Amino acid sequence: MEFQQGSVDAEELLAFFRCRRLPYLDRFGPQEAKLPPESLLEQWRRDRQALQAAVLERFPGEEVAPGNEALLAAMAAGAERIYGGQVVAKLFWEVDPEGAAEAEPTDSEVALAPSLETEVELTEDNSTDKTSSSLALPPEAIPEFRSVWVSSSLDLLIRDPSSIGKGQLSYLPVHIRIGKRPKPEYELLLALQAELLGSLQGQVPKCGFLILKDGKWHLVHLSRRRTQVRRLLQDYLHSLEQAEPPQVFMARSRCHLCHWREHCRQLNAVAQPLSLLPGVTGSRYPLLQEAGIHSIEALANARLEMLQAIPKLGAGVALQLQLQARATLSRKPLWLQSPPQALPTAPVELYFDIEADPRHNVAYLLGLLVVEQAEENKVVNYYSCLAAEPREEGQAWQQFLQLVQRYPEAPIYHFHSFEVQTCRRLGEQHQTDPREVRQLLKRFVDLHSWVQRSVVLPIESYSLKNIARWLGFKWRLPEGSGAHSIYWYSQWLETRDRRYLEQSLIYNEDDCRATYCLKNWLSQGSVLAPVDGPSPDTWAGH
The missing domain is CATH 1.10.150.20 (5' to 3' exonuclease, C-terminal subdomain)
Incomplete structure (x- = not known):
């Protein structure tokens, strides 16, 4: 596949940072194989728009149309804040004559690294000039350089107070996201916007800001990220010139919301x-x-x-x-060893799973499957401790505590660490006696940890979904996932359509039953002979 000289959008580069295959398929993949956008992604887009509107209301400023000309006019007028718009510039870098990959820079090299050279896209009246002296040369005079046009939509620019009274105002980029904490991808986008912004105002900002879900402004220093974004852009352009899409690594995959996930799954099943x-x-x-x-x-x-x-x-x-x-x-499966001790069993066993909505910062459903041994039969009942409103989280938590106290000797099986972390938070937030929380957590049995220590499975990742499906367990809602659970609860709060809550309850019960299925299988497999080799304690983990 040959990538012709064209343009790259900042969102493409972010997609490449998350998954090196995604933007390649967006450009060259079979479009008929794309799935419709996930509902949760649409919800996140609306949430981000709402946050942007709230920032604009609290910090009024000038809204501009896309394009360099509109931005330059607002800058020339000295606007304190500039909302919206789009900046476009040509970015240059020196081509490695050997074609070797650039080594990861050290901290000292980052501090000294030159920025991407930039060239402003000329407006119709040629009112803007090139800002870098090296770029004053005609293109034929710098054949060792490569370039590409890059564009980025802007959330907000703020006037740099330190530039006031120095002849020419300069601006800093501000990125608005609904995340709870700064992420590398947000900082990389800020660094790219700083490079592009430098083409308009003659100097590249050294810092920018992130406004996150809590409304707070987070200062971001951009020197290291500017070096990383240069490497990322070069890697992306190189990937577009290849005949096959880039490899992806399961350890860093974010496939569950991707519109190419089925296409990739089919390719991987063959290859x-x-x-x-x-x-x-x-x-x-x-x-x-x-x-x-x-x-x-x-x-x-x-x-x-x-x-x-x-x-x-x-x-x-x-x-x-x-x-x-x-x-x-x-x-x-390859059994490593019998578990270090037998899985705890009791006349009554509990299987626990939590559904949470980070948008509203609530653990809205604490589901519990109670399995009681009655003579030769087992009696299985599912209980849901539901917060139909976020403010009811404390009531659901107390309901859960009362339920598990009915069976004080019963082990509580769960999968991975989320339930432990969430119960600790709920205990602190709702002022539960710390001794009661400690006693509760002593009863928890993490089956993910037991899997890691006991067996190697022929699956693509060690999630509950993959393991239980490999065991033959089927969810009643095949499309169900943690992402869908978040979406269902959000839709319930917005529409009051109880079908969304019912879907969450079905999904949570099936998660509890999948945990029960896994525990039974582990109990049967623990008597099998282990393979030879060092203890899995020496592993770095799955």
């Missing part, structure tokens, strides 16, 4: 790429490639001593990866 093997990360993949390991089969059949001798990989990780490859090829 079984090494990059999607659990445990193969972006840093481990090149180490395996350099050692001549290019496939899952090669990894499974390699001499363990050779794998353990690979620099920077580690003996425990080498064993982990080989066992994972063998389980994947055989499509059978």
Whole structure:
């Protein structure tokens, strides 16, 4: 695939940072294979628009149309705040004659690194000039440089107070997002906007701001991010020139909301790429490639001593990866050892799962499956502790505590750490006696941890969904996910359509039942013989 000289949008670059395959498929993939946008993504888009409107109301300013000309006019007028608009500039960088990848810079190199050279897109009346002296040369005089037009929509620009009275005003970029904390991708976008903004005002801002869900302004220093965004842009353009889409790594995947997820799943089912093997990360993949390991089969059949001798990989990780490859090829589980102690059992067992909505900062559903042994039969009942309104979270929490106190000797099974973390928060927020919370948490049994220590599975990731589906468990709502749970609760609050709550209840009950299914399987498998090898305590984890 040959990428012709064109333009790149900042959102493409963010997509590339999240998943190196996504923007490639958006440009060149079979468009008929794309899925419709997920409802939750649309909800997040509306939430972000609402936050932007709230910022504008609190901090009034001038709203401008897209394009450099409108921005320059607002800047020339000395506007304190400029909302909206779009900046476009040509970015240059020196081409490596050897084509070698640029090494990750050290902190000292970052401080000294030159910025991307920029060229302003000329308006119709040629009222703007090039801002960098090196760019005053005609293009044919700098053949060793490569360039691309880059555009970015802007949320907000604020006048830099330090530039007042110095002859020419300058502006700082502000990015508005609904996240709870600053993320690298937000800071990278700010750095890119700073580069583009420098083309208009003659100097690149050294800092910018993030406004997040809480409405607070977070200062971001951009020197290191500017170096990273230059490398990211070069990598992205290089990927667009390749005949095949980039590899993706399961350890960093964000596939569950992607419109290409089914397309990728079908490709992966046929190709079984090494990059999607659990445990193969972006840093481990090149180490395996350099050692001549290019496939899952090669990894499974390699001499363990050779794998353990690979620099920077580690003996425990080498064993982990080989066992994972063998389980994947055989499509059978490999038992590492019997669990360090038998899974706790009791006449009554509880299976616990929480649904939460970060938009409203509420754990709105605490679901509990109660399994009682009655003679030769088991009696299974599901209980939902529901906060139909966010303000009812405390009532749902108290209802849950009263329910588990009916069975003081029953172990409480859950999957992964979210339930533990959330119960600690609920206890603190609703002023539960710390001793009661400690006693509660002593009863918790994390089945994710037991899986990690006990068995290697032929699956693409160690989530409850993947494990339980591999075991044959089926959710009644096949499209259900944590993301859908957030969307359903938000829609219930907005529409009062009780069908959304009912979907959340069905989904949560099935999560509890999937946890029950996993526990039963682990109990049966724990009596099987383990494979030979070091203890999984030496592993870096799945």
